[in-house]
Amino acid sequence: MGTERGKATISIMVGREPDPSMLRSWDRLVDSTPGSDVTQLTAWARLRGRMGFAPLYLLAFQAGEVVAGAQIMHRHVPVLGSVGYLPYGPVISPAAADRHGLCRALGSNLASLGRHRLRMLFVQPPEGADDLSGELLRRGFRTSSAGIAPAGSVRIDLTATEDEIRRRFARRLRSWPNKWAARGVTVRLGDSQDVALLAGLMTHSARHQDYQPLSLDYLEAMYSELAPSGQAALFVGEVHGEPVAADLVTRCGAMVRGRLAGFDRTGQTANLSVPAAIRWEIIRWAKAREYKWYDLGGLHDETLRALLAGQDGHSDSWPSADQAKVAFGGSPYRYPSAVEMINPAPVRAAYDLSRRWAGGRRLVARATRRFRDSSPARQHAAR
Numbered sequence: 001m002g003t004e005r006g007k008a009t010i011s012i013m014v015g016r017e018p019d020p021s022m023l024r025s026w027d028r029l030v031d032s033t034p035g036s037d038v039t040q041l042t043a044w045a046r047l048r049g050r051m052g053f054a055p056l057y058l059l060a061f062q063a064g065e066v067v068a069g070a071q072i073m074h075r076h077v078p079v080l081g082s083v084g085y086l087p088y089g090p091v092i093s094p095a096a097a098d099r100h101g102l103c104r105a106l107g108s109n110l111a112s113l114g115r116h117r118l119r120m121l122f123v124q125p126p127e128g129a130d131d132l133s134g135e136l137l138r139r140g141f142r143t144s145s146a147g148i149a150p151a152g153s154v155r156i157d158l159t160a161t162e163d164e165i166r167r168r169f170a171r172r173l174r175s176w177p178n179k180w181a182a183r184g185v186t187v188r189l190g191d192s193q194d195v196a197l198l199a200g201l202m203t204h205s206a207r208h209q210d211y212q213p214l215s216l217d218y219l220e221a222m223y224s225e226l227a228p229s230g231q232a233a234l235f236v237g238e239v240h241g242e243p244v245a246a247d248l249v250t251r252c253g254a255m256v257r258g259r260l261a262g263f264d265r266t267g268q269t270a271n272l273s274v275p276a277a278i279r280w281e282i283i284r285w286a287k288a289r290e291y292k293w294y295d296l297g298g299l300h301d302e303t304l305r306a307l308l309a310g311q312d313g314h315s316d317s318w319p320s321a322d323q324a325k326v327a328f329g330g331s332p333y334r335y336p337s338a339v340e341m342i343n344p345a346p347v348r349a350a351y352d353l354s355r356r357w358a359g360g361r362r363l364v365a366r367a368t369r370r371f372r373d374s375s376p377a378r379q380h381a382a383r
Contacts, residue, residue: 008098010105011061014113018057025066026059030091031231031253035127037088038232038250038257039149040071043225048073050221056084056117058109060092060102067096068106074118080347081119086110087149088126099131107135114141114341120351124149125336133336144340150298152334154307154325155255158287158294165283168329170314173276180277183239187281190234190246195223198234198246201262208265209321219248219260226250232259235281237274245274249282256286258297279328296325299332307332 013022023042030040038044045055053073060068069091074084090106092099114121122144125132137143156165166174180186190197199216206213226232230251237245248260263275279296286294299307303322306315314323342348 008062008096008101010098010101012105012109013057013059013061014109015057016054018059022059022066023057026057026069026071029066029069029093033091033093034253035088035129035255036091036252037126037255038226038252039087040089040091041231041252042071043229043231045071045073047218047222047225050218051075056113058090058106058113060105062096062098068092068102070106070110072113072118072121077119082117083120084113084118084122085148086121086123088124090129090132091126092129092132103131103135106132107139110136111139111141111341115343118341119344119347120340120342122146122148122338122340124338127333127335130336133339136339137337141339141341144338146338146340148338149335151301151338152304152308152332153295153298154328154330154332155293155295156283156328156330158256158283158292162284162287165329170327170329173273173327176273176276177280180272183272185237185239185272185274185277186241187235187237187278189285190236192220192223192227194234194236194243194246195220197236197243198248198260198262201243201246201264202260203262204264204266205262213262214260222260223248233285235278235285237278239269239272239274242269244269245278247275247278247282251291254292255295256282256291256293257295258282261297275324276327294330296328296330299325304332304334308334 018026027041027043030036042055045053048055053075056072056074058070058072059066070086070089072084072086072089074082077083090110092102092106096102110121110123123136123141125136158165166177196216199213199219202213202219223232223234227234232248232250235247235249236243237247245263246261247258249256250259251257258279261275283294299322300319303315303318303326306318307326314326318326342351
């Protein structure tokens, strides 16, 4: 498909297995675009393939170069058919000409996929892509509350000095960097041998936070896909040499994002703020590599609304995981509206009806977790 938009000619390709050179170009685009995420990398598609998902690519070209696109993960669901989700996409290069034309071309093709190839398609556009969200709404999508990705988060500006960052910490956290060493708390950079440790610590957190932890096989696959290219790093927090907490972050572009975490809160170590020590070390590690932002991993909507409304400090009514993230004094932000398209009409009606009663909402939540496994908001709530 080719379309004329002023001086820029836009060509569209939709397929399951693009040429390897196209996929390499796509990975470079994702990794160089502000606000993008590892969930749009081909390595993530290989990872999710272990869970029964397959990628569907929508790529936009100008002058033969990939300048925009989307990696949609989809799988067959009994009764429903093919269900797809698109987290943190579509991605558009900031250097591309005619962004408006690209939005229209991407929106048109996503709407076509939602009507003709997928029974359900859920899309969470990336930060700064409100125009994409609006374009999809104009083309028949509707606002979604399915939660395929966090609605927003809080992040730390890593271009500030360490002293400036610490001054923004909550009062109870501000003095801890001076205490950890004396209390025997240390943080080290982990490796593949520590993935099993992360899995065990996530099991502790899962019992406390009431979620289903990821399997060791899946965690090992994630680390092996992302770490060799520098797109994942694992940090281990120890007390007198005994590991009690771990945090896996991902890196895409200039953003480091909290992804997975585990903490054994039993015993005396629970009062030493070891997870906070890990986050402080992540800040220093990311600054040393000149990354620009550290995203702490997603907030619940209640917390996000309060922060964006100007509430300072914290509230005891917020989830404990949110309180721990907000204590670092970062800036809250919200992603553009998530959207969805569900067809045909009887399936959409059944979906809407299921969300009106408690049992149906639990089923929808369980299905959503299958799509969101290892997303920042769910698995990083281990505090």
